[in-house]
Amino acid sequence: MQAAAFHCSAHLSEDELLPPDPACPFCNSEARVPVTSLQENPTVALMHCRHCDATSASRMPRPEVLERYYGDYYEDQPEQVTFDRPERLASHIIRHTFASLGQLGERDVLIVDFGGGDGTHSVLAARQLLERGARTVRIVLVDHNPTTTTVDDTRIVVVRAKDLAEIPHAAADLVLASAILEHIPYPKDTLAMLFAALRPGGMFYARTPYVVPLMKLARIAHLDLDFTYPGHVHDLGARFWNGVGEHLDLGVPIEIIRSTPSIVETTFDQHFGRTLAAYVLKAPSHLLKERYGLVGGWEVFIRRVPGEARRH
Numbered sequence: 447m448q449a450a451a452f453h454c455s456a457h458l459s460e461d462e463l464l465p466p467d468p469a470c471p472f473c474n475s476e477a478r479v480p481v482t483s484l485q486e487n488p489t490v491a492l493m494h495c496r497h498c499d500a501t502s503a504s505r506m507p508r509p510e511v512l513e514r515y516y517g518d519y520y521e522d523q524p525e526q527v528t529f530d531r532p533e534r535l536a537s538h539i540i541r542h543t544f545a546s547l548g549q550l551g552e553r554d555v556l557i558v559d560f561g562g563g564d565g566t567h568s569v570l571a572a573r574q575l576l577e578r579g580a581r582t583v584r585i586v587l588v589d590h591n592p593t594t595t596t597v598d599d600t601r602i603v604v605v606r607a608k609d610l611a612e613i614p615h616a617a618a619d620l621v622l623a624s625a626i627l628e629h630i631p632y633p634k635d636t637l638a639m640l641f642a643a644l645r646p647g648g649m650f651y652a653r654t655p656y657v658v659p660l661m662k663l664a665r666i667a668h669l670d671l672d673f674t675y676p677g678h679v680h681d682l683g684a685r686f687w688n689g690v691g692e693h694l695d696l697g698v699p700i701e702i703i704r705s706t707p708s709i710v711e712t713t714f715d716q717h718f719g720r721t722l723a724a725y726v727l728k729a730p731s732h733l734l735k736e737r738y739g740l741v742g743g744w745e746v747f748i749r750r751v752p753g754e755a756r757r758h
């Protein structure tokens with residue numbers, strides 16, 4: 447799923463919306479406060495959860511509305527990889543997971559790529575794992591997008607799973623959820639299934655938009671920063687991800703290996719102004735940590751605590 451593919455918010459009518467739900471879609475807490483409005487008539491607001499720090503829409507689109515939304519999208523145009531040079535993201539993920547995965551020497555590695563479009567990024571990641579000693583890499587791809595990228599290396603096998611119920615249990619070395627969780631109205635079970643797929647010692651990578659602080663600043667300057675609802679229904683930043691093990695029931699013990707502003711999607715040679723703005727905005731975060739939110743996106747590398755016996 448490519449987040450930047452959904453450029454504009456759509457206005458949803460009453461019959462396209464589920465009833466308001468007072469509970470946070472991540473942790474079920476009702477301790478939520480409104481942050482800003484997404485649309486009027488009928489009102490949909492962004493609600494911040496004081497328990498888990500997720501920010502989510504107060505009303506979710508009905509499943510059939512989202513199906514139509516994404517269905518139209520895939521019919522209208524072939525999916526574009528919006529990341530300038532996708533090998534940058536793959537290198538970035540492998541660089542920050544490899545040390546934690548332990549010795550790969552001649553092992554068969556399993557990647558679960560949830561929402562990974564046609565598998566471009568996971569296949570590039572697989573190539574790097576082969577270079578680093580893996581014997582084979584099997585990728586289980588779960589995505590609406592029906593096309594699969596071509597693979598010219600027999601050591602890489604891509605299989606498609608219809609949904610998360612079909613993904614392997616406690617077996618994945620790497621689970622990717624890059625720019626996808628923000629699209630899922632009720633992601634609690636999804637997250638639990640993704641973590642259940644990890645083998646002990648396996649790594650989970652997620653990348654999510656974190657734009658609410660930027661939206662607040664833009665409003666002061668009388669600018670409109672589009673949240674792209676209902677394409678995006680959540681906003682997840684530093685505090686959410688840093689507390690995810692404490693506030694959510696993920697079903698397995700985890701440790702956060704790295705939690706930072708997300709990798710800049712564009713490169714100077716292809717999108718100079720946008721790339722410069724992204725680096726400048728993200729820079730103060732290294733010093734100010736969680737207190738600074740003007741970063742646009744967050745990413746996290748989480749490891750399932752190793753030490754239990756492997757089941758395969």
Ligand SMILES: [Zn+2]
Pocket residue numbers: 470471472473474475495496497498499500
């Ligand atoms: Zn919550």
